[in-house]
Amino acid sequence: MTQNAVAGPVIGGEWIHQDGDHTTLKITRCRECEGAWFPPRPVCSTCMSSDVDEVLTATRGTAYASTVVRIGPAAFRPPYVLSYVDISGVRILAHVESDTALDPDTPVELRVGSVGSAENGELTSYLVAEAADDIAAVAGGAR
Numbered sequence: 529m530t531q532n533a534v535a536g537p538v539i540g541g542e543w544i545h546q547d548g549d550h551t552t553l554k555i556t557r558c559r560e561c562e563g564a565w566f567p568p569r570p571v572c573s574t575c576m577s578s579d580v581d582e583v584l585t586a587t588r589g590t591a592y593a594s595t596v597v598r599i600g601p602a603a604f605r606p607p608y609v610l611s612y613v614d615i616s617g618v619r620i621l622a623h624v625e626s627d628t629a630l631d632p633d634t635p636v637e638l639r640v641g642s643v644g645s646a647e648n649g650e651l652t653s654y655l656v657a658e659a660a661d662d663i664a665a666v667a668g669g670a671r
């Protein structure tokens with residue numbers, strides 16, 4: 529992962545891929561059954577084939593379900609918003625850059641940012657934000 533000055537731990541940093549302003553995640557796609565998995569894994573969890581590729585997601589997906597977490601780990605500074613996001617054939621759980629839950633099917637884009645703080649600095653991870661424009665028609669494309 530390419531990153532700027534990050535003081536603290538990065539959650540899921542091994543799965544984050546950044547190219548300029550574009551953030552994607554590494555996933556596994558099975559050559560046998562087309563199954564897609566996040567986080568990436570060496571064996572397909574559907575058919576147990578080890579004939580899998582590590583590929584990158586699209587930069588955008590859509591919110592499947594979202595909620596405001598009011599009581600949670602102090603390091604995440606509740607209240608905070610979590611969403612399941614459908615992207616490139618996988619459903620990921622991500623923090624959301626928002627104070628309110630996202631409506632289902634809201635177009636979102638992947639980013640990297642602070643999701644909390646710990647004794648050893650800011651906690652950084654992938655997260656999603658509502659997509660800035662309507663190009664989200666390609667969301668979840670890149671299969």
Ligand SMILES: [Zn+2]
Nearest residue numbers: 558561572575
């Ligand atoms: Zn498979």
